[in-house]
Amino acid sequence: MLQSLFASDFIENFPLFAIILCLLCAVISFVLSGSGARRLTYVLVSVGMGLNCSVLLHNLITGERFTYMMGHFPAPWGNEIAAGLLEPAFALLFGVVILCSVAAGKSRILLDVRADKQNFYYILVDLAQVAMFALCYTNDIFTGYVFIEICTLASCGLLMIREGGKPLVAATRYMIFNLIGSGMFLIGITLLYGVTGHLLFPQLQETAAAAWSSGMYHGVMVVSIGLTVSGLAIKSGLFPFHFWMPDTYGTATPSSSGILSGVISKGYIFLLIKIIYRVYGLDLFMETGIQNILFLFGIAGMIIGSVSAIRARTITKMTAFSSAAQIGYIFMGIGMGTREAMIAVFFHICAHAITKPVLFLAGGALIDASDGKRDFNALRGAAHRNPQAGFAFLCGSLSMIGFPIFTGFISKLYFALSAFAFPHKSMLVLLALAVSTILNVIYFMYVSVILYSGKTDPARRVGFRQQRTFTVAVFVLVLVNVAIGLHSQPLTSLFEAGLDLFLG
């Protein structure tokens, strides 16, 4: 009964429903109060999760990808949405992370955002969510560009909505880097359109492969692929373009930092993977040699991001630089390009998306428990003052390090295993993993020891009652982290099946 319900063709409308619903809620939130808009966002994200979950179940049952034609214009003219297994899975993941980040940072949003602008914050969250859904589901490269820009605008708003000069400067810097990235992406897809004359992924792939094998367009196609890939790499913060990260993540309200580092940078990376597999095709992409550049920059990012994190003097800057290192892992995997490495990449996207918001939100709560001071001296003993936040930060740190039972361990294990199947460079990958993990241990354990050192006045202790939503939301993310860490097999098979559907 349930099986036939989820097998119904009607479910193929759901990705579009989710996108339209987010846009509608963003508009309605204009006339709502702050708390009303917040509730609407909760409902919206939950409904969005339900819709994505149904699409995932539908595709699991049918075992096929589906393409949804918009506006009854058949390919190659119309616009399309396509979903296999990876698209709804990541849309679902992004929904969970957004919901938990917003819920956990609720009290900080009330403090950081002006009272009459509270509802605007939730409008921006709705817009960020619609952009994420669209980046996951779109089958049209220009729609991808438009939603990249919507995502940029929403994330810039999420940064600058906090009062004060520092967030403004950070937002400007973030915006400039993002605009450079979008510009490169736009000219990249324009050149590709010039060669192929198509915008939809399947037609693009067909004509791009034909154009490549004709040998006439090698130069322009390499330039186009290089521009598109580097545009998205800049936007997601690959080394050496990670310098906006500490400013950006360090000054925003913790929910925004969580959404930006956990979800938005991953949305760009997911689109990049989709373009590599479904537009260029893996073979063509490998022939250009661009994957080697991604591989090297990824490794450099893993090491230099971690070194910068060790040198950082505040907890938020350290967590932000650690994001640069984790993005490095993901790009190293994309650069390796093997099937095993891609599974590791998907796990790492997952691990980072559910761990980093925990670190930012718990870090924010620990700063609050230390009179708003961010430096390590002031944070001494903060985990005693706010035990829930301290424990969540510890769990997040362990996951980032790659401690067993957490998702971070699974992704690092898969990276190491895939290194053995990667000819010529396996030693380099293993060495980079080892060095980066040791560096991770140094800074995360240093902070954790500081947080748990010393004693504190029991009167300054923040209890569970004062921060119920925070605790529940953060621990949902920690539990998801542990659940995936303990039972990774179902997710591995999902990613494998999803990758097969991706390849067609």
Add this chain to the structure above:
Amino acid sequence: MLTSFEDLWIHVAENYIVIVSIILFGIGFTMLLFSRNLLKKVVGLNIMDTGVYLLLVSMGYIDGRHAPIIADGITDAANYINPIPSGLVLTGIVVSVSVTAIMLSLIVRLYEKYHSLNLDEIYELRNKEENA
């Protein structure tokens, strides 16, 4: 393959729009990246986008054909240019207008706060504020 100087000239003459748009893109890109004045950065952004739009629109244009609006009852597609790039440019213009608006509003707020449009000066003032 280019075999002589004349060949090069023929290539340049055939592809002059592409060359102009790449030059425009380059100018805009460099301004956006390296100019320290925030307003010039916004100008650079718009020049960069314009370069791309010029390239896109030129791809859809076919010599000797008309704008894709049915006139005189001619429905044969061979009479008209490709309308899709023009549609994309319109979408792109909307996007760059909104991005420009957000950038300008950011600049207004930064100017109110720091009384400067120079990014280096703003960083300096912010660092002073942070250390104070």
